[in-house]
Amino acid sequence: MRSPMTSPSLRAGARRAASGRAGRLALAVLAGVALVALGFACSSDSDRRGGPVTRITEPEDAIDEALMVALSQAKNFHHKARVYMSDGQLPLATAAVRQILAVRFPPAAPEAEDVVLDARAMLAKLLVAQGQVEAAMSVVDEGLAVASRDSFFVANLYTVKGEVLQAQAELLVSTGQPADGDRAREVRKQAIIAFDKSIAINEALQKRILEEK
Amino acid sequence: MTRDDDTPTALPAPDDVADAAEKARARAFGELIEKVLSGRPPAAVPADERALLEVATVIRAAARPVELDTLRTRSIVESALATAIERKGGGHPTGSITSPTDPGLRVRGGVIPLSRARGRRLAPWLLSGLTTAVAAAAIAALVLRPATTAPTPDGALAPAPVAVHLRSRPADALIGVITAAPTLDAASGAVVLRIDTIYADRLAGFRERTLAGTTRAGVERPASSNQGGRP
Numbered sequence: 270m271r272s273p274m275t276s277p278s279l280r281a282g283a284r285r286a287a288s289g290r291a292g293r294l295a296l297a298v299l300a301g302v303a304l305v306a307l308g309f310a311c312s313s314d315s316d317r318r319g320g321p322v323t324r325i326t327e328p329e330d331a332i333d334e335a336l337m338v339a340l341s342q343a344k345n346f347h348h349k350a351r352v353y354m355s356d357g358q359l360p361l362a363t364a365a366v367r368q369i370l371a372v373r374f375p376p377a378a379p380e381a382e383d384v385v386l387d388a389r390a391m392l393a394k395l396l397v398a399q400g401q402v403e404a405a406m407s408v409v410d411e412g413l414a415v416a417s418r419d420s421f422f423v424a425n426l427y428t429v430k431g432e433v434l435q436a437q438a439e440l441l442v443s444t445g446q447p448a449d450g451d452r453a454r455e456v457r458k459q460a461i462i463a464f465d466k467s468i469a470i471n472e473a474l475q476k477r478i479l480e481e482k
Numbered sequence: 483m484t485r486d487d488d489t490p491t492a493l494p495a496p497d498d499v500a501d502a503a504e505k506a507r508a509r510a511f512g513e514l515i516e517k518v519l520s521g522r523p524p525a526a527v528p529a530d531e532r533a534l535l536e537v538a539t540v541i542r543a544a545a546r547p548v549e550l551d552t553l554r555t556r557s558i559v560e561s562a563l564a565t566a567i568e569r570k571g572g573g574h575p576t577g578s579i580t581s582p583t584d585p586g587l588r589v590r591g592g593v594i595p596l597s598r599a600r601g602r603r604l605a606p607w608l609l610s611g612l613t614t615a616v617a618a619a620a621i622a623a624l625v626l627r628p629a630t631t632a633p634t635p636d637g638a639l640a641p642a643p644v645a646v647h648l649r650s651r652p653a654d655a656l657i658g659v660i661t662a663a664p665t666l667d668a669a670s671g672a673v674v675l676r677i678d679t680i681y682a683d684r685l686a687g688f689r690e691r692t693l694a695g696t697t698r699a700g701v702e703r704p705a706s707s708n709q710g711g712r713p
Contacts, residue, residue, distance in 0.1 A: 292606070293606050296606035296607060296609070296610045297606065297610075299610045299614070330644065330649045330650050330651070331644045331648060331649060331650065331691060332648055332649065332650050332684050332687045332688045332691060333650075333688070334688070336650055336684065336688075337681075337684060337685060337688050340677070340680060340681045340684055340685075341681065343677055343681075344677045344678060344681045347670075347673055347674045347677045348674060350670065351670045351671070351674050354666070354667065354670050355667075362670075375650070377650070378650045379650060379651055379652040379653075380650060380651070380652070380653055380680060380684065383652060383653045383654075383657075383680070384653075384677065384680065387660075387673055387676060387677070388673075390673070391669060391670065391673045394666055394669050395666070398666050418652070420652060420653075420654050421654050421657055421658065421659055421660050422653075422654075422657075422660065424659070424660065425660035428660075428662050432662070471659050474654055474659075475659065478654065478655055481655075
C-alpha cells in the first residue's frame with residue numbers, strides 16, 4: 270500500500286489548501302483597501318480640494334494691514350507738517366505734506382484718493398502761503414485730473430483752487446498794470462466757477478448721503 | 483441438526499451413525515453459514531437455525547481476527563485524509579469528494595455539505611465585492627456632488643461677504659462737508675483732524691476683522707485690545 274504522505278495527489282490537495290488560504294488573505298487585504306478608500310472618501314471635503322477648509326480668501330475691499338500702514342504714514346506726515354508749521358518752517362512742512370503723495374496705498378482703496386486729495390489741498394495752501402501760486406495751481410489741477418469720483422475732498426480741492434485763483438488775481442492786481450487788471454477779472458471768474466463747482470459737489474453728495482440714510 | 487416440534491423422530495444417540503436425513507440437514511445448515519459469512523443471508527431463517535447461526539458466527543469471529551480487504555482499508559484511510567484536508571483547505575473546488583491519494587476512488591465520511599462549502603467559498607468574495615461597491619459609490623458621490631461653495635482658481639474658498647464698516651470705502655460719510663479754513667493754521671489743524679478721524683475709524687474696523695474669532699465666539703474683547711498694537 271502506498272504511503273499517503275508521499276503521494277503526489279495528497280501533495281496536490283495540500284497545495285489546494287494553501288492556495289485557498291492565500292486567496293482568503295488576498296480577499297481580506299482587498300476588503301481592507303476598499304474600506305480605507307471609503308474612509309478617505311468620507312473624510313473628503315478638505316482632501317478633495319487639497320487644502321485646509323478654513324482657508325478663506327481675503328476680500329479685496331476689506332480693510333487690511335496695507336491700508337492701515339498707508340493711512341498711518343499719511344497721518345504721521347500731517348502731524349509732522351503741523352509741527353513744522355507751528356515752528357514757522359513752512360518749507361519743511363511743505364516737504365512733509367508732499368511725501369504723502371508718494372505713500373503707496375492699496376490700488377483699489379477709496380481712502381487713498383481721499384487722503385491724497387486732502388494732502389494736495391493742504392500742499393496748495395502751503396505753497397500759496399509761500400508765494401508759489403503757480404506751483405499751487407499745478408498741485409490742485411493734477412489732483413482734480415486724477416480724481417475718479419465726486420467727493421467732499423474733491424469739493425474741498427475745488428475750494429482750494431478758488432482760493433489759489435483768488436490769490437493769483439490779487440497778485441495780478443498788485444502789479445498795477447491795466448492788462449493785468451483785465452486778467453485778474455478773468456481769474457476771479459474762474460475762482461467763482463471753482464467755488465460754484467465745490468458747492469455743487471457738496472450739495473449733491475449731501476443729498477445722496479441723506480437719501481442713503 | 484434441526485429439531486422440529488412437529489417431527490416425530492426421536493433424538494439419535496451421540497455415537498449413532500448419521501442417517502441420510504441428518505446428513506442432508508447438516509449440509510443445508512453448512513450452506514446457510516456460508517451464505518451468511520459471504521454476505522448473502524437468506525430472507526427467512528427458522529428460529530432454531532437462527533439461534534445456531536448466531537452461535538456459529540460468534541465462534542467464527544472469536545476464532546479468527548477481522549481482516550478488511552484492501553479496497554475497504556484504502557477507502558477508510560482515504561476518507562480520514564479527505565476529511566482532514568477538506569477541513570483545513572476549505573473544501574474541494576468542485577464540491578465532489580474524491581480521494582486525495584487516488585482521484586478515482588470516492589471516499590465517504592468527513593464530508594462538508596455542498597451548500598455550506600459553497601457558502602464558505604463565496605463569503606470572502608461577497609464581502610470584498612460589497613465593500614468595494616460601497617467605496618466606489620462613496621467616491622462617485624463625492625466626485626459628482628455639486629460644490630456648495632465655488633472654489634477660486636487657486637483652490638481657496640470664495641470670500642465671505644464683509645460688513646460695510648469692515649470694508650475699505652470712501653471717507654465722505656465719515657468726514658462730511660469740508661469747510662474752508664480761515665487761516666493756514668486752522669487748515670492744518672482741520673486736515674490733521676480729518677486724517678486722524680479716518681485712521682481711527684479704519685483701525686476699529688481692521689481690529690474687528692482681525693479679532694473676529696474671539697468676538698464671534700462670545701468671548702469679551704480684552705480691554706487692552708484697543709490700545710496700541712498693529713499697525
